[in-house]
Amino acid sequence: MILLHKKTGKKFYLENKDKDFNTHFGIIKKEDLNKEPGSIVKSHLGEEFIIFEDNFNDIIGYLKLGPQSVHKKDIGLLYSLVPIYSGMKIVEGGTGSGILTSYLANSVKPNGKVYSYEIRKDFYKIAKKNFEKLKLLDYIELKLKDINNGIEEKNVDLIVLDTPDPWNTLNFAYESLKIGGYLASFLPNITSVLKLLDLNEKFLLIGIYENFVRKWEYVRGKVLRPENFEIVHTEFLVLFRRI
Amino acid sequence: MILLHKKTGKKFYLENKDKDFNTHFGIIKKEDLNKEPGSIVKSHLGEEFIIFEDNFNDIIGYLKLGPQSVHKKDIGLLYSLVPIYSGMKIVEGGTGSGILTSYLANSVKPNGKVYSYEIRKDFYKIAKKNFEKLKLLDYIELKLKDINNGIEEKNVDLIVLDTPDPWNTLNFAYESLKIGGYLASFLPNITSVLKLLDLNEKFLLIGIYENFVRKWEYVRGKVLRPENFEIVHTEFLVLFRRI
Amino acid sequence: MILLHKKTGKKFYLENKDKDFNTHFGIIKKEDLNKEPGSIVKSHLGEEFIIFEDNFNDIIGYLKLGPQSVHKKDIGLLYSLVPIYSGMKIVEGGTGSGILTSYLANSVKPNGKVYSYEIRKDFYKIAKKNFEKLKLLDYIELKLKDINNGIEEKNVDLIVLDTPDPWNTLNFAYESLKIGGYLASFLPNITSVLKLLDLNEKFLLIGIYENFVRKWEYVRGKVLRPENFEIVHTEFLVLFRRI
Amino acid sequence: MILLHKKTGKKFYLENKDKDFNTHFGIIKKEDLNKEPGSIVKSHLGEEFIIFEDNFNDIIGYLKLGPQSVHKKDIGLLYSLVPIYSGMKIVEGGTGSGILTSYLANSVKPNGKVYSYEIRKDFYKIAKKNFEKLKLLDYIELKLKDINNGIEEKNVDLIVLDTPDPWNTLNFAYESLKIGGYLASFLPNITSVLKLLDLNEKFLLIGIYENFVRKWEYVRGKVLRPENFEIVHTEFLVLFRRI
Numbered sequence: 001m002i003l004l005h006k007k008t009g010k011k012f013y014l015e016n017k018d019k020d021f022n023t024h025f026g027i028i029k030k031e032d033l034n035k036e037p038g039s040i041v042k043s044h045l046g047e048e049f050i051i052f053e054d055n056f057n058d059i060i061g062y063l064k065l066g067p068q069s070v071h072k073k074d075i076g077l078l079y080s081l082v083p084i085y086s087g088m089k090i091v092e093g094g095t096g097s098g099i100l101t102s103y104l105a106n107s108v109k110p111n112g113k114v115y116s117y118e119i120r121k122d123f124y125k126i127a128k129k130n131f132e133k134l135k136l137l138d139y140i141e142l143k144l145k146d147i148n149n150g151i152e153e154k155n156v157d158l159i160v161l162d163t164p165d166p167w168n169t170l171n172f173a174y175e176s177l178k179i180g181g182y183l184a185s186f187l188p189n190i191t192s193v194l195k196l197l198d199l200n201e202k203f204l205l206i207g208i209y210e211n212f213v214r215k216w217e218y219v220r221g222k223v224l225r226p227e228n229f230e231i232v233h234t235e236f237l238v239l240f241r242r243i
Numbered sequence: 244m245i246l247l248h249k250k251t252g253k254k255f256y257l258e259n260k261d262k263d264f265n266t267h268f269g270i271i272k273k274e275d276l277n278k279e280p281g282s283i284v285k286s287h288l289g290e291e292f293i294i295f296e297d298n299f300n301d302i303i304g305y306l307k308l309g310p311q312s313v314h315k316k317d318i319g320l321l322y323s324l325v326p327i328y329s330g331m332k333i334v335e336g337g338t339g340s341g342i343l344t345s346y347l348a349n350s351v352k353p354n355g356k357v358y359s360y361e362i363r364k365d366f367y368k369i370a371k372k373n374f375e376k377l378k379l380l381d382y383i384e385l386k387l388k389d390i391n392n393g394i395e396e397k398n399v400d401l402i403v404l405d406t407p408d409p410w411n412t413l414n415f416a417y418e419s420l421k422i423g424g425y426l427a428s429f430l431p432n433i434t435s436v437l438k439l440l441d442l443n444e445k446f447l448l449i450g451i452y453e454n455f456v457r458k459w460e461y462v463r464g465k466v467l468r469p470e471n472f473e474i475v476h477t478e479f480l481v482l483f484r485r486i
Numbered sequence: 487m488i489l490l491h492k493k494t495g496k497k498f499y500l501e502n503k504d505k506d507f508n509t510h511f512g513i514i515k516k517e518d519l520n521k522e523p524g525s526i527v528k529s530h531l532g533e534e535f536i537i538f539e540d541n542f543n544d545i546i547g548y549l550k551l552g553p554q555s556v557h558k559k560d561i562g563l564l565y566s567l568v569p570i571y572s573g574m575k576i577v578e579g580g581t582g583s584g585i586l587t588s589y590l591a592n593s594v595k596p597n598g599k600v601y602s603y604e605i606r607k608d609f610y611k612i613a614k615k616n617f618e619k620l621k622l623l624d625y626i627e628l629k630l631k632d633i634n635n636g637i638e639e640k641n642v643d644l645i646v647l648d649t650p651d652p653w654n655t656l657n658f659a660y661e662s663l664k665i666g667g668y669l670a671s672f673l674p675n676i677t678s679v680l681k682l683l684d685l686n687e688k689f690l691l692i693g694i695y696e697n698f699v700r701k702w703e704y705v706r707g708k709v710l711r712p713e714n715f716e717i718v719h720t721e722f723l724v725l726f727r728r729i
Numbered sequence: 730m731i732l733l734h735k736k737t738g739k740k741f742y743l744e745n746k747d748k749d750f751n752t753h754f755g756i757i758k759k760e761d762l763n764k765e766p767g768s769i770v771k772s773h774l775g776e777e778f779i780i781f782e783d784n785f786n787d788i789i790g791y792l793k794l795g796p797q798s799v800h801k802k803d804i805g806l807l808y809s810l811v812p813i814y815s816g817m818k819i820v821e822g823g824t825g826s827g828i829l830t831s832y833l834a835n836s837v838k839p840n841g842k843v844y845s846y847e848i849r850k851d852f853y854k855i856a857k858k859n860f861e862k863l864k865l866l867d868y869i870e871l872k873l874k875d876i877n878n879g880i881e882e883k884n885v886d887l888i889v890l891d892t893p894d895p896w897n898t899l900n901f902a903y904e905s906l907k908i909g910g911y912l913a914s915f916l917p918n919i920t921s922v923l924k925l926l927d928l929n930e931k932f933l934l935i936g937i938y939e940n941f942v943r944k945w946e947y948v949r950g951k952v953l954r955p956e957n958f959e960i961v962h963t964e965f966l967v968l969f970r971r972i
Contacts, residue, residue, distance in 0.1 A: 038421070050422055050486060052423050057325060058423075060326075072324075073323050076454075077316075077456065080319025080322070081315075083299050083303075083346060085350050086350075086352055107326070107328050109328065110329060179281045179293055179295065180295050191680070191951070191952060191954070194467055194676075197461050197467070205461065207458055208459035208460075209457065209458055211316075211455070212456075212961075213320065214453040214454075214455070215450055216450075217451075222920070223918050224436070224919050225919055225920070226962035228960060229959070229960060230958070230961040232956070232958065233957050233959075236459075243293060432710060433711055433923075434710045434711070437919075457718060457719075465677070467675060467676050467677045468719065469718060469719035471717060473716065473718040473719075474714060475698075475714070476713060476714050536908055536972060542814065558810075559940075561809055563802075565808040565809070566802050566804055566808070566942075569789075571815075571836050572815040593812070593814050596840070664767070665781065665782075666781050679945075691947065694945035694946075694953075695943065697802075697940065697943075698940070698942075699809075699939070700940075701937065702937035702939075702965075706926070707927070710922070727738075
């Protein structure tokens with residue numbers, strides 16, 4: 001499991017460094033693949049590659065994706081509202097392909113743990129493989145269970161829901177969270193947000209948020225301008241706290 | 244150092260639990276202040292308070308602020324682009340009041356460290372006290388030095404600059420970062436962004452970003468609508484990578 | 487009724503040019519105030535002023551305002567969706583201080599007309615005075631009536647509602663509009679938008695819109711950056727069409 | 730030139746009503762096409778169509794487009810900053826396919842005029858045809874000339890530039906505008922905005938603007954949410970005034 005960068009910035013992800021690796025910039029030999037991180041190696045066409053260390057941020061881009069996944073910008077929004085750090089105990093509803101789970105587990109390691117509930121067997125399998133690739137299996141307990149049938153964990157710091165019916169989780173979440181713990185729910189429709197707010201009785205509402213990220217394009221000496229098209233809506237984030 | 248929540252959600256921050264505590268909801272006795280986190284205690288007016296555990300996210304709101312500070316939403320943006328986790332080695336230019344430093348240190352603990360450069364003595368002192376309150380002193384090395392005179396750390400994972408002239412740090416940053424390491428610069432003006440991009444020669448440009456967060460207001464049974472006014476501009480984030 | 491600009495760009499609005507005019511840049515004499523538009527005159531302190539022509543866009547900034555008014559940026563949004571031009575027949579519900587009414591009347595003149603309904607006598611009076619200042623009285627029929635009691639006009643091109651309960655106007659609006667005519671409703675809350683959409687049965691929904699305008703700051707040779715604070719929410723615009 | 734609407738809201742544009750018209754909802758006979766606006770006619774499949782009046786807003790959607798065109802939302806932005814109405818004298822640089830020209834001409838008729846400069850013969854021809862379709866030829870003088878070689882019109886109310894080098898037009902624009910007149914420049918890159926601002930010496934800067942429009946999706950009884958993707962950048966608008 002190595003990552004290589006050519007000088008253009010293109011990345012390649014290898015699951016196996018026991019055989020030569022083919023790129024359209026040429027073949028890199030097995031011996032070269034096993035050199036120290038930071039080494040520069042050449043393909044048979046003379047193109048230079050850099051051997052990269054394992055890095056969460058690089059590997060996360062190469063994971064297998066199932067249908068549902070919280071967008072990176074919204075993960076950033078969650079982190080800005082609820083700092084997530086080593087030692088936390090987190091419950092997640094709706095593992096999906098495990099992207100958000102991986103961010104969370106990567107943040108709570110080495111002393112914390114993420115307990116993630118998923119009802120679909122196919123997503124469970126995809127997520128499991130992704131955690132393996134990221135070497136995060138020790139920090140995640142993946143459960144093939146419906147979070148709306150009950151949350152087994154107690155004294156939890158944070159519960160994150162990426163499910164279509166978070167109002168069905170409200171009571172279980174309240175019992176599971178410690179005092180001061182947070183409940184975060186990602187929802188694509190304002191109609192669902194409204195239903196969740198109306199059905200909440202016990203939690204303190206911290207806020208309802210949306211997040212837009214705008215990327216700019218740059219061409220040296222010529223152009224600096226915002227990108228023309230952007231995702232302007234993914235999900236609303238509703239944040240509650242148990243008090 | 245305890246945090247108390249009344250049922251209305253109002254928080255109080257205490258540096259000292261060795262004497263009775265006065266609030267406009269009544270006085271809470273010393274003995275009550277020293278009960279277990281999660282306990283409910285009463286003021287002499289019969290108002291209920293909950294004793295909270297120490298919590299990074301609560302305490303950060305009570306820190307002393309100097310003039311400069313990266314906005315929470317922009318910290319979230321950084322985390323969405325460069326996951327920051329236990330064990331990382333980070334250099335920061337421009338400690339200011341130490342808010343961003345604290346987020347970073349809280350994320351890299353218990354195995355990582357943040358080396359933060361600040362040229363102003365008054366900011367240095369404010370930041371030092373804030374790190375103490377957050378019990379983060381073990382994970383931060385605060386330096387009363389100009390980052391533009393050189394970066395002493397090597398093999399660094401991430402350098403974050405909240406300085407007005409990041410172009411003067413480019414060469415030192417390049418030498419200090421490990422291969423694959425990131426350089427992130429926060430800048431309020433597009434004119435500074437342009438100068439930084441034009442003067443960069445060695446780094447791969449990952450992107451130029453802005454982040455907007457929109458908060459919604461909710462009144463049960465009546466109103467759900469976006470807040471009228473919002474901060475729409477704080478800083479641009481320019482992200483480079485050493486390859 | 488004249489407008490004067492000093493070289494700094496500051497504007498002054500005069501209702502009366504029959505006497506000398508005092509500014510903190512000095513006094514301008516009556517004789518000077520009555521010179522040709524475009525003339526440059528001097529105050530007794532030697533400061534230069536330009537005599538401006540009557541101009542809708544300058545005067546609109548000096549109107550008396552009551553509590554409710556559609557924001558300029560949202561007027562622009564309406565114009566981008568439904569071009570408004572000479573000869574149109576428009577009905578408005580909720581005159582308020584008459585700002586939107588004035589924009590509409592100014593656009594439909596000299597051959598069109600705006601029929602505007604207002605239930606509050608005090609707003610009616612404010613609006614009337616504003617139309618007088620703008621010399622738009624010939625193009626506006628202001629009615630002290632509740633639009634939800636019926637719309638007297640037929641074969642209307644556009645109905646614009648700035649009222650809290652537009653669902654009560656749906657049937658009257660349908661009968662009043664010509665085939666192909668538009669119904670535009672401004673609403674601050676998404677909950678009201680939802681109610682209007684759910685209660686609409688006859689109209690074709692063209693769209694639901696929001697509009698953000700971002701202004702940039704410029705200091706020559708130094709700074710170009712977005713303004714820090716901005717109105718990010720005023721009203722949603724729901725646009726229907728009779729087909 | 731008739732517009733037909735089926736009950737689904739689908740529109741058809743006909744240049745010729747002297748022969749039967751084919752749609753995938755059936756054939757409509759010539760006799761039916763010549764009925765009064767507002768009539769309901771049937772195709773040979775029994776599907777109902779409504780005969781629409783000529784309408785600027787419907788026809789503009791069927792114009793032939795060349796490569797460059799100011800976006801509708803930005804036209805709305807311009808209208809919100811500089812009301813455009815009957816009788817105004819406007820100069821435009823960069824006709825392109827004539828979309829903005831058409832909006833302007835439609836607003837200044839019947840007493841005003843738009844003088845539009847275009848250097849490319851192919852665009853000139855496309856624009857000319859579009860003006861014909863919209864019956865706006867009387868209100869537009871289209872010139873196959875470079876606006877940077879001089880502006881022939883004097884005492885102009887507004888000059889709008891959709892050209893890549895507006896700084897080359899500054900002096901001519903100043904001479905052409907009346908006192909109080911506006912100069913509006915649409916520019917896609919912030920680098921061009923900066924150049925224009927730096928090179929401007931005579932004009933008062935009113936503002937630098939961007940405009941975002943967000944559209945929401947609605948499915949009755951189910952969903953109300955913002956659209957996922959949106960154009961977030963088209964052009965900046967720089968607005969100056971001659972004082």
